[in-house]
Amino acid sequence: xxxxxxxxxxxxxxxxxxxxxxxxxxxxxxxxxxxxxxxxxxxxxxxxxxxxxxxxxxxxxxxxxxxxxxxxxxxxxxxxxxxxxxxxxxxxxxxxxxxxxxxxxxxxxxxxxxxxxxxxxxxxxxxxxxxxxxxxxxxxxxxxxxxxxxxxxxxxxxxxxxxxxxxxxxxxxxxxxxxxxxxxxxxxxxxxxxxxxxxxxxxxxxxxxxxxxxxxxxxxxxxxxxxxxxxxxxxxxxxxxxxxxxxxxxxxxxxxxxxxxxxxxxxxxxxxxxxxxxxxxxxxxxxxxxxxxxxxxxxxxxxxxxxxxxxxxxxxxxxxxxxxxxxxxxxxxxxxxxxxxxxxxxxxxxxxxxxxxxxxxxxxxxxxxxxxxxxxxxxxxxxxxxxx
Numbered sequence: 001x002x003x004x005x006x007x008x009x010x011x012x013x014x015x016x017x018x019x020x021x022x023x024x025x026x027x028x029x030x031x032x033x034x035x036x037x038x039x040x041x042x043x044x045x046x047x048x049x050x051x052x053x054x055x056x057x058x059x060x061x062x063x064x065x066x067x068x069x070x071x072x073x074x075x076x077x078x079x080x081x082x083x084x085x086x087x088x089x090x091x092x093x094x095x096x097x098x099x100x101x102x103x104x105x106x107x108x109x110x111x112x113x114x115x116x117x118x119x120x121x122x123x124x125x126x127x128x129x130x131x132x133x134x135x136x137x138x139x140x141x142x143x144x145x146x147x148x149x150x151x152x153x154x155x156x157x158x159x160x161x162x163x164x165x166x167x168x169x170x171x172x173x174x175x176x177x178x179x180x181x182x183x184x185x186x187x188x189x190x191x192x193x194x195x196x197x198x199x200x201x202x203x204x205x206x207x208x209x210x211x212x213x214x215x216x217x218x219x220x221x222x223x224x225x226x227x228x229x230x231x232x233x234x235x236x237x238x239x240x241x242x243x244x245x246x247x248x249x250x251x252x253x254x255x256x257x258x259x260x261x262x263x264x265x266x267x268x269x270x271x272x273x274x275x276x277x278x279x280x281x282x283x284x285x286x287x288x289x290x291x292x293x294x295x296x297x298x299x300x301x302x303x304x305x306x307x308x309x310x311x312x313x314x315x316x317x318x319x320x321x322x323x324x325x326x327x328x329x330x331x332x333x334x335x336x337x338x339x340x341x342x343x344x345x346x347x348x349x350x351x352x353x354x355x356x357x358x359x360x361x362x363x364x365x366x367x368x369x370x371x372x373x374x375x376x377x378x379x380x381x382x383x384x385x386x387x388x
Contacts, residue, residue, distance in 0.1 A: 006184050008172040009140035009254025013148045014080050014358035015165025015191065015235070017242025021045035022357040024054065025244045025266030027076045028069055030351035032268070035062040037349035040101050040120075043266035044244045045073075047237035049086050052077075052094045056266065059101035066096045076354075081155065081165040086238035117340040118305035120271040121262075125302075127280025128257035129288040130295040132180055135375075136285050137363035139180040141254025144171045145359045146212040147188065151205060152358075160204055164191030166235030172219075183213060185223035191235035192227070202226040251361050252277070257297055265357055269348035270339055272302045276309070278374035279342040281362050283331050287316075290380040292327060292387055294319040300337060309337045322387055330386045334379050346373045 012019055025043045032039035039060035046053045052073055058064075078089035132139040147169045154160045170187035173180040186209060192201050205226055210218050245263025249255050262273030269275040284296040293316035301310045314328040336345055343349055352371040356364075364372040 003175070003178040005175050006172050007138075007140055007175060007180075007256070008170060009138065009144050009249075009256065010168065010170040010187075011141065011144035011148050011250050011254075011359065012169075012247055013152055013165065013167035013190075015082065015167060016247070017047055017166070017237045017240050018244075018246040019242070019358050020047050020077065020080060020082070020237060021242045021244040022247070022265035023076045023080060023354065024052065024073045026353040026357045027072050028054070028064075029266055029268060030354050031064055031068070031072055032058060032060050033349065033351040033353070035064065036060040039268060040270060041266060041268045042101070042271065043098070045242075045266070046244075047087075047242040049238045050088065050092045052092055052237075053097065054094065055097040056099075057101040058098055066098075069096055069098070070094045082236055084164075084236065084238070086234075087236045117270070117338075118307050119276075119302035119339050120268075120304065121273060122302060122304045123262050123273055124260040125262065125272060125276040125280050125300045126252075126258050126260055127277065127282070127284040127298040127300075128253050128296070129281070129284040130256075131288060133363070135363040136288050138253050138256035140171045140173050141250075141256065141360065142363055143173075143183075143212055144169045144254065145363070147171070147186075147209050149359045150208045150212055151190065154208065162193050162196040162200065162204060164193070164233075164235055166191040166232075166239065182217045183219040183223075185225065186219050187225040187228065189227050189229075189232055191232050194233050198227050198230055201232075253362070258299075260299075264361060265353075269343045272300075272339060272342075275339065275342045275346070275348055276300045276302060276337070278346060278348070278361070279335070279337055282346065282374040282376070283335055283379075285375065286377055286380040286383055287314075287327060287331070289377045290384040290387075292316075292321055292383060296320075296327075298331075302339075307338050307340070312337065327383075327387065330383060334382045334386060348373070 024045045028043045029041050032041050041058045043056040074089050129136040133142045155163050167190040172185045174182050174184045264274045267274045280298040284298045287296045295317045297315045299313040314324045347370045350370045366372045366375045
C-alpha cells in the first residue's frame with residue numbers, strides 16, 4: 001500500500017434519523033438494565049414523519065410496560081431536540097411491537113449445570129487501535145466525531161440556535177509516509193432555520209471545525225463544503241427515514257478497519273455483536289498502549305450457544321515487536337473472551353448504553369459509573385510483561 005494517500009471517514013450527529021433510532025433503542029436497553037441487569041433485549045426502531053415503530057424481543061424478570069417504553073422514546077427525541085412540526089417529541093405517533101425472546105435462542109444463551117453461558121449469536125467482530133490520535137483511534141473518524149459533538153454541545157447550550165439537530169460531517173485527511181498531516185477537504189451538512197442563509201451557516205460552523213482539528217490542519221477554503229446542496233431546512237426523520245443499526249461504520253472506525261456486520265444499539269451484552277466488539281477494541285487498544293505494536297487489528301468469532309470464541313486473529317500490520325501469533329496467545333491468557341467473561345470483566349450489565357448511541361462507541365474516555373469501560377488501559381502492563 002502507498003504511504004502517501006488521502007483517506008476519508010464520515011460521522012453523523014445525534015439528530016440524524018438513524019441515530020435517533022439508535023438513541024431510542026439504547027434508551028430502552030438502559031431501562032431494562034436498570035430493572036434487571038441480566039435482561040435480554042434486541043430492540044429495533046424505525047422513524048419517519050411523526051411516526052416511530054419500536055419492535056424486537058425482550059426477556060426480563062421485570063417487564064416494562066408499553067406506556068413506559070413510549071415515555072422513554074419521547075424523552076429520547078426531546079433530549080435530541082426535535083420539536084418540529086413534522087417530527088415533534090410530544091406529537092409523534094409511536095407503535096410498539098415488542099415480544100418475548102425466542103425460547104430457542106434462550107436455551108443457547110442461558111447457563112445451566114451442564115454448560116456455561118453461550119454467545120447470543122454467531123458472527124465475527126473486530127477491534128482496532130492505532131497511534132494516529134491520543135485516543136488510539138484513526139484520525140479521520142476521530143475528527144469527524146469531534147466536529148459534530150462540539151456543534152451539538154453548542155446547540156444544546158443555546159449558543160447556535162440557528163442550527164437544527166440533524167447533521168453530518170466528512171473529513172478527508174492527507175497522509176504522508178503513512179501518517180496524517182492535514183485535512184485535504186471537509187464536508188459539513190447541518191440542518192438550519194429557514195431564515196439562516198448558507199453563508200451564515202458557513203460562518204457559524206467554521207470556528208468549530210477549526211477548533212476540532214490540530215493546529216495547521218485546516219483545509220483550504222475552497223475545500224470546505226458546508227451544506228453543499230445549498231439548503232438544509234427539512235431534516236431528521238421527516239427528511240429521510242431512520243433505522244437502528246444503519247451506521248455501523250460511523251459507530252466503529254470510519255472504514256479504517258474491517259467490520260463484522262453486526263450493529264450494536266438495542267442489544268444487551270450477551271449479544272456478542274456488541275460485547276465482543278467492545279472486548280476486541282479493549283484488547284487492541286491495550287496492545288498498542290503497551291508498546292508491543294503501533295497498529296493492531298483483532299478478529300473474534302463465535303457460534304450461537306457456544307461459551308468460547310471459535311477463533312482469535314491478530315494483525316499488527318508489520319508493526320509488532322513479536323509475532324502476531326504470540327500476541328494472540330498472550331491476550332487469551334490475559335483476558336477472558338467468553339461471553340460471560342467479557343460481561344464481567346468489562347462490567348457490561350449496567351445502564352451505560354444510551355451515551356454510546358452518538359459520536360462513536362470507541363475513542364471515548366472511560367467513566368466512573370462503568371461507561372466506556374472497554375477504553376480502559378488496564379491490561380497493557382500485563383500484555384507487555386507476558387511478551388517480554
